[in-house]
Amino acid sequence: xxxxxxxxxxxxDEVLRTDRLPHIWCPGCGLGTVMGAFARAMLASGIPxxxxxxxxxxxxxxxxxxxxxxxxxxxxxxxxIPFATGLVIANPELKVTVFSGDGDLVAIGGNxxxxxxxxxxxxxxxxxxxxxxxxxxxxxxxxTPKGAITTTSPYGFPEDPFNLPHLLxxxxxxxxxxxxxxxxxxxxxxxxxxxxxxxxxFIEVLAPCPVGFGRxxxxxxxxxxxxxYRRQADYDPQAALEMLEVSMHKDSKVICGVFVDTERPTYMxxxxxxxxxxxxxxxxGAA
Amino acid sequence: xxxxxxxxxxxxxxxxxxxxxxxxxxCTFFAGYxxxxxxxxxERLARRLPEVGGHYIQMEDELASMAAIIGxxxxxxxxxxxxxxxxxxxxxxxxxxxxxxxxxxxxVDIQRGSPSTGLPTLTGQSDVMQAKWGSHGDxxxxxxxxxxxxxxxxxxIRAFNMAERFRNPVLIMADEVVGHMxxxxxxxxxxxxxxxxxxxxxxxPGEHFLPFAAGEDLVPPMPRAGEGxxxxxxxxxxxxxxxxxxxxEVHDRLVRRLNEKIRRAYDQIIDYELSEVEDAEIIVxxxxxxxxxxxxxxxxxxxxxMRVGTLRxxxxxxFPGRVVEELSARIRAxxxxxxxxGQMAREVERFTDRPVFRANHAGGMMMPPExxxxxxxxxxxxxxxSRRQYASIR
Numbered sequence: 001x002x003x004x005x006x007x008x009x010x011x012x013d014e015v016l017r018t019d020r021l022p023h024i025w026c027p028g029c030g031l032g033t034v035m036g037a038f039a040r041a042m043l044a045s046g047i048p049x050x051x052x053x054x055x056x057x058x059x060x061x062x063x064x065x066x067x068x069x070x071x072x073x074x075x076x077x078x079x080x081i082p083f084a085t086g087l088v089i090a091n092p093e094l095k096v097t098v099f100s101g102d103g104d105l106v107a108i109g110g111n112x113x114x115x116x117x118x119x120x121x122x123x124x125x126x127x128x129x130x131x132x133x134x135x136x137x138x139x140x141x142x143x144t145p146k147g148a149i150t151t152t153s154p155y156g157f158p159e160d161p162f163n164l165p166h167l168l169x170x171x172x173x174x175x176x177x178x179x180x181x182x183x184x185x186x187x188x189x190x191x192x193x194x195x196x197x198x199x200x201x202f203i204e205v206l207a208p209c210p211v212g213f214g215r216x217x218x219x220x221x222x223x224x225x226x227x228x229y230r231r232q233a234d235y236d237p238q239a240a241l242e243m244l245e246v247s248m249h250k251d252s253k254v255i256c257g258v259f260v261d262t263e264r265p266t267y268m269x270x271x272x273x274x275x276x277x278x279x280x281x282x283x284x285g286a287a
Numbered sequence: 288x289x290x291x292x293x294x295x296x297x298x299x300x301x302x303x304x305x306x307x308x309x310x311x312x313x314c315t316f317f318a319g320y321x322x323x324x325x326x327x328x329x330e331r332l333a334r335r336l337p338e339v340g341g342h343y344i345q346m347e348d349e350l351a352s353m354a355a356i357i358g359x360x361x362x363x364x365x366x367x368x369x370x371x372x373x374x375x376x377x378x379x380x381x382x383x384x385x386x387x388x389x390x391x392x393x394x395v396d397i398q399r400g401s402p403s404t405g406l407p408t409l410t411g412q413s414d415v416m417q418a419k420w421g422s423h424g425d426x427x428x429x430x431x432x433x434x435x436x437x438x439x440x441x442x443x444i445r446a447f448n449m450a451e452r453f454r455n456p457v458l459i460m461a462d463e464v465v466g467h468m469x470x471x472x473x474x475x476x477x478x479x480x481x482x483x484x485x486x487x488x489x490x491x492p493g494e495h496f497l498p499f500a501a502g503e504d505l506v507p508p509m510p511r512a513g514e515g516x517x518x519x520x521x522x523x524x525x526x527x528x529x530x531x532x533x534x535x536e537v538h539d540r541l542v543r544r545l546n547e548k549i550r551r552a553y554d555q556i557i558d559y560e561l562s563e564v565e566d567a568e569i570i571v572x573x574x575x576x577x578x579x580x581x582x583x584x585x586x587x588x589x590x591x592x593m594r595v596g597t598l599r600x601x602x603x604x605x606f607p608g609r610v611v612e613e614l615s616a617r618i619r620a621x622x623x624x625x626x627x628x629g630q631m632a633r634e635v636e637r638f639t640d641r642p643v644f645r646a647n648h649a650g651g652m653m654m655p656p657e658x659x660x661x662x663x664x665x666x667x668x669x670x671x672x673s674r675r676q677y678a679s680i681r
Contacts, residue, residue, distance in 0.1 A: 017519070017530075020530060049517075050492070050513060050514070050515040050517070051513060053512045053513065055358070058522075065519065066519055066521070066530070066531060069517050070517055071512045071513065071516070071517060071518055071519075072519045072520065073358075073361065073388075073512075073519075073520045074519075074520070074521050074522050074523060074531075075354065075357075075384060075522055076354070076380055076381055076384050076522055078350075079350060079351070079354035079380075079381060079384075081351075082318075082346060082347075082350070082351035082352075082354035082355045082358070083354040083355065083357060083358040085318075085344070085346075085351070085354075085355050085358065086316065086318060086354065086355035086356055086357065086358025086359035086360075086361075086362070086364075086366070087358035087359065087361060087362045087512055088358075088362075089316070089342055089344060089355075089359065089362075090315070090316050090342065090358070090359035090360075090362035090363065090364040090366070091362035091363065091511075091512065091513055093513060094362065094512060094513045111347050111348065111351075112347060112350075112351050112354075115346075115347040115351070271342075275337050278337075279289070279337045279338045
């Protein structure tokens with residue numbers, strides 16, 4: 001008889017709402033991996049957990065803050081970024097992460113995404129991209145690869161998807177990265193780096209959704225998609241941004257890395273410089 | 288540093304008085320999007336909020352504005368936005384979010400001619416039912432209808448206080464006439480202004496705390512993000528821990544509590560003004576700028592020998608149904624005057640067995656007293672007759 005391993009605690013107990021587990025995500029889903037990396041990154045960041053706030057919109061990824069034992073807000077579809085904008089402006093001491101999916105952030109919330117990036121709001125955005133709307137059963141979204149089969153593109157998606165790193169870089173995001181759920185260590189390290197930066201940070205995480213996307217597109221199960229990432233992922237932080245589109249063809253590359261890591265004044269820096277300095281000597285804080 | 292409260296006598300536009308009322312109430316955060324005829328509120332606060340240590344941000348749309356004030360409120364700010372019909376429509380979903388997350392915030396709607404783009408620069412009162420029913424689901428909202436620039440100031444303060452007290456969005460349902468007219472506004476000394484604060488947790492962070500467990504008043508204490516309570520705040524149906532629960536029982540209990548906490552406070556929230564009702568046979572019910580026309584119509588009617596009184600609704604929601612009930616016992620009929628095709632008149636009918644005559648205009652101008660007078664005359668002639676649907680100008 002093999003010896004039974006008995007542990008009473010898990011290293012992430014401190015940051016997980018263990019009374020809410022098991023989570024709702026499907027077998028093979030990448031969200032648990034991303035959440036695990038994020039939880040470890042929070043602990044490793046050295047930032048007091050009480051300062052961390054996680055805000056999400058609607059969808060599978062929107063459920064992440066519900067499992068994290070830090071202040072969390074599960075808001076309306078597409079509105080995580082403006083909600084978080086209000087939070088972090090009213091209390092700039094908060095370390096606010098927006099954790100949401102591609103549909104929530106880029107389709108219904110697309111306008112907020114581009115404006116928050118333009119403003120350089122002090123937000124850390126983690127966009128879990130699974131190429132479809134998972135929660136509603138596998139519909140097309142703005143990141144669905146051209147030609148892909150979804151329940152609302154039964155003949156193949158006829159549109160061109162967003163290239164998110166290219167989009168975010170063009171908007172002036174100070175930190176733009178992409179990994180897949182295969183790249184657990186790199187993802188965790190990138191999240192820690194992002195925690196210690198100020199301004200609008202964007203991490204795209206490609207994640208399997210075997211039920212909504214993998215099976216209809218011959219990607220197979222979650223593990224098969226991980227094998228695909230293993231075969232096709234290339235680390236190339238110097239890659240031309242316009243080459244970063246993800247087509248998910250069996251012989252197409254998935255380019256990963258930290259593509260942008262720069263500095264520019266944040267929204268609050270500019271607010272101090274252009275507004276507060278003229279009225280009250282730079283004192284800030286709305287709360 | 289400029290003063291937060293501009294104590295003194297002013298000749299002030301309604302929209303500006305609203306902005307000053309917000310500042311006097313302790314508003315520290317405004318997120319909005321320009322829209323006629325509410326823009327002067329944003330313009331005033333863009334100048335004034337930074338002066339007093341607050342924050343103004345112009346968002347990309349009204350969806351974002353509404354979301355941002357809810358977020359700011361959870362960071363501890365007293366937060367407000369201002370808009371008009373089209374923007375109010377865009378705010379509806381997140382007004383529901385504020386209800387569900389029990390978030391104090393103030394939304395000002397300076398109504399204009401609607402539907403759609405309608406008459407951007409001209410007045411209307413056709414958003415008053417949307418105020419109650421515009422977001423999906425069963426919810427109670429608190430809404431005030433100012434009829435003067437002074438009330439734009441006073442009721443905005445009250446809106447903030449009620450929002451904090453009941454952890455609910457509170458609406459100022461003004462109309463373009465009140466927003467854009469200029470009158471005397473008296474701003475009291477700062478120490479004379481009552482400021483209420485949201486209920487706060489009684490236990491320190493780290494101890495057992497159920498963020499959505501309420502006491503007798505059904506209003507749970509509200510922590511701030513970053514205080515250490517590690518709260519989880521849900522738009523989904525949630526239990527007292529804040530956790531999402533797919534249970535019909537939990538859902539029914541939550542939705543009933545959210546509604547009941549407002550209904551139970553009826554006496555604290557309701558405000559109205561009665562005039563010459565003692566001997567009245569007909570009472571004209573109105574609100575906002577239309578109440579000024581109603582007073583004039585009642586005066587003329589009295590001169591002509593008709594015994595007419597007025598009821599001005601200051602609180603629109605919850606609807607002051609009890610006063611309508613009480614008045615019903617001693618009058619022949621009501622006339623409901625409003626710049627829409629009969630929205631609050633329906634609500635009046637729910638509380639009376641007397642005939643309800645209507646004086647309506649779709650908006651674009653201040654209600655002509657003659658139009659109300661025509662309905663008064665009709666009510667006087669035939670209080671048992673058919674209900675007037677759409678009175679026209681004579």
